[in-house]
Amino acid sequence: MREQPRGDALLACARQVLREQVLPTLPADRKHALLMAMNAMAIAERQLRAGDAPEAGELDALRGLLDDDGLTLATGNRRLGRLLRDGAADPGAPRRAALLAHLREVGRQRLAESNPKVLAAEAG
Amino acid sequence: MEDKTRKAVERFVAQAAGASSVVVTEARQLSGGAVQENWLVDLEIGGGPHAGPLACVLRSDSPTAGVAISHGRAQEFALLKTVFEAGVTVPEPLWLCDDRELIGRPFFLMRRIGGTAAGHVLAKDPRYGGDRVELAERLGRELARIHSVRPPQPALGFLPWYEEAPALHLVARHRAFLDAHHTAYPALEWGLRWLERHAPARGLVSLCHRDFRTGNYMVDEAGLTGILDWEFAGWSDPLEDIGWFCAKCWRFGNVAAEAGGIGAREDFYRGYEGESGRTIDREAVRYWEAMAHMNWAIIAVQQAERHCSGEEESLLLALTGHIVPELEWEILNMTEND
Numbered sequence: 001m002r003e004q005p006r007g008d009a010l011l012a013c014a015r016q017v018l019r020e021q022v023l024p025t026l027p028a029d030r031k032h033a034l035l036m037a038m039n040a041m042a043i044a045e046r047q048l049r050a051g052d053a054p055e056a057g058e059l060d061a062l063r064g065l066l067d068d069d070g071l072t073l074a075t076g077n078r079r080l081g082r083l084l085r086d087g088a089a090d091p092g093a094p095r096r097a098a099l100l101a102h103l104r105e106v107g108r109q110r111l112a113e114s115n116p117k118v119l120a121a122e123a124g
Numbered sequence: 125m126e127d128k129t130r131k132a133v134e135r136f137v138a139q140a141a142g143a144s145s146v147v148v149t150e151a152r153q154l155s156g157g158a159v160q161e162n163w164l165v166d167l168e169i170g171g172g173p174h175a176g177p178l179a180c181v182l183r184s185d186s187p188t189a190g191v192a193i194s195h196g197r198a199q200e201f202a203l204l205k206t207v208f209e210a211g212v213t214v215p216e217p218l219w220l221c222d223d224r225e226l227i228g229r230p231f232f233l234m235r236r237i238g239g240t241a242a243g244h245v246l247a248k249d250p251r252y253g254g255d256r257v258e259l260a261e262r263l264g265r266e267l268a269r270i271h272s273v274r275p276p277q278p279a280l281g282f283l284p285w286y287e288e289a290p291a292l293h294l295v296a297r298h299r300a301f302l303d304a305h306h307t308a309y310p311a312l313e314w315g316l317r318w319l320e321r322h323a324p325a326r327g328l329v330s331l332c333h334r335d336f337r338t339g340n341y342m343v344d345e346a347g348l349t350g351i352l353d354w355e356f357a358g359w360s361d362p363l364e365d366i367g368w369f370c371a372k373c374w375r376f377g378n379v380a381a382e383a384g385g386i387g388a389r390e391d392f393y394r395g396y397e398g399e400s401g402r403t404i405d406r407e408a409v410r411y412w413e414a415m416a417h418m419n420w421a422i423i424a425v426q427q428a429e430r431h432c433s434g435e436e437e438s439l440l441l442a443l444t445g446h447i448v449p450e451l452e453w454e455i456l457n458m459t460e461n462d
Contacts, residue, residue: 036439043446074307081313085299089314090321091462100460103311107456110449118450 008048011041046113054109065102125151125163132226133182137167137233140219144171151182160186160197160355165233181215184231197230198222202279203354204234206331212269215350237350243339247376247385254347260387262348263341264395267369270351271362271400273331280331283358290361291323294415298422305425311452315418318459322411324361328402332360337374338384366396366404367412373420373451414458421451 005013015038023034055073062076063069071079080099083089089099111118125133130148138146150166163182169175185197197220204217215234222230239252246252253259275285286293295316302309302316334356342349368374369392375385383392393404428445430436 033439036443040439040443043443077308077310080310081302081308084310084313084317087317090317100314100456103314103452103456107311107449107453111453114446114449118453 006048008045011045011048015041015045043114046116050109050113054113058106058109061102061105065098125153125165129227133165136221136226137169137219140221141169141174142172143169143174146170149177154181160184160200164236179236180218180233181236182231182233184227185229197232199282200354201232202282203357206273206277206279207270207351207354210269210273212266213348213350214354215352237342239342239344239349241339241342241352243337243374243376243385246338246343247378247381251345253343253386254345256381256387257391259343259347260383260391261395261398263369263384263387264392264397265399266341266348266351267333267336267362267365268396268399270333270336270365271330275329275331275359277331283331285359287326289323289326290329290359290364291319291411291415294360294364294419295320295323298418301422301426305429309421309425309448309452311456312418312421315414315421315452315455315459318455318462319411319415319418322462324363324408324411326361328362329359330362331357332362332365333357334360334365334368336365336369338369338376338386339374361412363405363408363412364415367409367414368416368419370409371413371416371420372454373417410458414455417451417455417458421448421455424448424451 018034018038023031026034059073059076062073062080063071066076066079084099087093089096108119130151134146134148137143147168148165149168150164152164154162154164161184165180165182167178167180169178183197201217201220204214208214208216215237218233218235220232224230250256298316302312333351333354335353336351340353341351369384370382370389372379375381378385381387382389397403424444424447427441431438431441
């Protein structure tokens with residue numbers, strides 16, 4: 001069993017130290033590098049917290065959408081991309097709504113880890 | 125700067141400038157771009173037409189330059205010369221050294237301009253860039269001058285030529301990249317299909333900067349001092365640059381200022397229309413704003429890959445990959461209704 005606190009909690013704590021104790025002491029032209037590092041830590045923290053669930057959900061959805069239980073994330077997304085390129089979600093196509101809903105759902109998951117501010121701004 | 129490099133630069137400039145003596149009085153590296161290095165270089169030139177002090181920037185290829193579609197220094201120098209002669213405000217290109225023997229890679233010198241280019245600063249702090257109505261208009265005029273450069277241009281023979289509609293050319297290029305990439309991007313495929321279905325026919329084709337946005341021009345407190353970063357320039361529909369400049373993804377958080385986060389869209393358009401004598405098709409720009417998000421998403425994937433592949437370890441490149449989801453999201457917002 002891993003020792004506590006786990007990675008996501010460690011990252012959160014470390015970020016707080018950087019924000020409160022280190023950032024204010026840096027000259028203006030050095031702050032950017034630290035802010036980038038803190039952003040990277042925040043993304044890693046959110047990925048750790050979300051665990052494997054988002055990708056497992058995406059794979060389930062892909063297998064259902066493409067009706068093939070043998071798909072991996074890589075092969076499923078490749079096939080989905082090909083379908084979209086060939087017009088499977090053009091206006092009037094029967095699967096347009098389902099395919100768009102899938103892209104939105106996966107997009108929300110990706111944003112929740114990479115940049116949740118976008119979702120917060122839309123909600124607010 | 126290493127002593128050997130400094131000496132080589134002095135010898136090179138003495139010959140290029142027809143001077144009897146050249147001394148590098150100051151040299152330090154500026155924050156580098158992803159594909160090139162910039163050095164601040166002060167020269168003291170003795171004799172010849174440039175006699176006296178000269179404030180320059182020395183640009184060389186980055187030791188690990190990787191983005192395949194960007195130009196090397198020799199080509200960038202040719203571009204700068206062409207647009208400088210077309211009246212675009214750019215740092216005056218001075219001398220190009222194509223010989224790798226001198227400092228290990230090609231480089232050129234250009235006259236140094238003052239100011240700041242930082243996009244976040246410009247979008248947040250109105251003290252930079254002078255009056256914002258004037259700045260937006262001025263940028264419109266500058267872009268119109270860039271677009272006054274029309275093919276054929278023998279000095280720009282290295283720019284790829286193509287006969288199809290510029291929008292479809294881009295769609296094909298992006299698809300070819302995605303097909304060769306290790307990971308598929310279904311949301312980008314959705315967007316590319318929309319861009320294909322709505323692609324405008326080939327019309328006027330001009331020189332385009334292709335990275336004309338806030339962050340890539342310099343301003344001081346009085347206004348514009350120069351347009352930078354020409355490494356992505358190519359032949360295209362002029363609206364590609366207009367869409368890129370106005371796209372939401374390049375407003376640095378100042379979303380209401382639709383002209384690059386620094387001004388009003390109509391001010392920018394007025395400058396462009398006055399200089400070019402052509403009316404901008406407002407509706408057509410919307411298409412090119414969707415294309416802007418696509419272009420940026422593809423570049424972001426490529427930048428991240430430079431880090432992921434081990435070619436160039438960089439936190440900036442790594443984080444650029446994490447911009448892709450918000451670009452995909454905006455593409456869906458712009459394309460879901462038709």
